[in-house]
Amino acid sequence: MWAVIKKEFKSYFYSPIGYVFIGLFLIMFSIFFYTDVFTYQSTNFEYIFYSGATILTFIVPILTMRTMAEERKTGTEQLLLTSPLSITKVILGKFIAATLIVVITLLCTFMYYAILCFFGTPHLTTALVTMLGFLLLAMAYISFGIFASSITENQIIAGVVTIGFFILTWFLPQFSDIFTNFSLINMFSKFPAGQIDIADTVTFIAFTVACLLLTVIFMQRRKSVR
């Protein structure tokens, strides 16, 4: 599994994808940082993550859309499937590699924290809790992205399905209150308040595990049908 993580992680930086992801996120984050901090004159680092979470909706697919789809299209999945490595490990490896990119991005956001320290006293614990929530949200998103990527061999379709699903879960609560509990981005909203909600945390993790499991099952089924 370590081999897959290493290779996938390297691949993100061999292609522009890794840079594009981190770059895009930081640009958007900077804009939100500017508007939030300067318009409201607050040094609340964690508030930027409310907007930050919406960025994820659009850039996570960049990270995940090729993971399985490309392997299937180019046929390299045959190399993985005929190797002694189990499918679970392959998928977990890809998931962890993508998560690591998000972790790097999160570490980069500490520079905004540093800037705020200059002008006031932002709360470190709240910031860390927010980041934890953000990571959990990102993991849930990535796992769905990988699943979407495994159902098609076309990267674009995988990307569009992923964005579509995220936007759907984002806006559904506006149509009916019933959907409030299904919205991933809504679940995140408690973290910037410095509150680790057990129910939300569990839901995030459960969603992640469920998506990864679905991917494994899907790959296994496809293998046996072929």
Add this chain to the structure above:
Amino acid sequence: MNKLHGEIKVNGYDILKKPKKAKKEIGYMPEGVPLYTDLTVKEFVTYMAEIKQVDRKIRKEKVEKIIEQTGLKEVGKKLVKNLSRGYKQRVSMAGALVGDPKILILDEPTVGLDPKQITEIRNLIKELGKTHTVILSSHILSEVSQICNKVIIINKGKIVAIDTPENLERKVASNNSVYVTVEDPENKIKAITQNIGDIKKIELIEENEDGTKQYVIEAKGEVDLRKIIFAEFAKENITIFEMKKADSTLEDAFMKLIEGGNK
């Protein structure tokens, strides 16, 4: 690697019960050579070694050895996507070879190569055949009869024949005939051949521009006609330009077996 009926055993390991062990015995080179094109040759082979769980201590050394063996040393640092088709094929082969599998499965290994590359790959396969069990799937039958020592012909999912290429060729050698090209201005050949008892049938194939004619002469039974034809034609002053015994190829065997299966 899954199945509908029966069981698959690889070197004694059931693929469903011990997939890890069974898969370790196999080196697979897929058709169309899928490769990770954004890695360098060395990185690719190393990655294959890693996912095939080659021991960390000997991994580097093994990778070097395989790169050497497949003649990839001078392109080791190049990106796979910048390589020619022939080299890609070798990289794919290197990927299959890594981890010392006992069984190598090569799917159409010479498709899309130029003649020089084909010979190189074939020689490599022959070389590997000395130390590995090589299962070669190919539609180029001349290649098969050149490299393989056992042929399995499968038609619509059913095994039609298992034999050595020589045996298969012999099996379909149905009629014993000879191709001759002669100069025969007086057109005596038909009359002469009617007098030779061993000849069953003579047929004109084509008249060449230089006045020679090519015939196919079929014999009765297992006599070698060439001696008789040579002697008889010489007596009548017919010059033989070319004479060849019709031998059947693996292609003929294949056609015959497939047709038989379809009826």
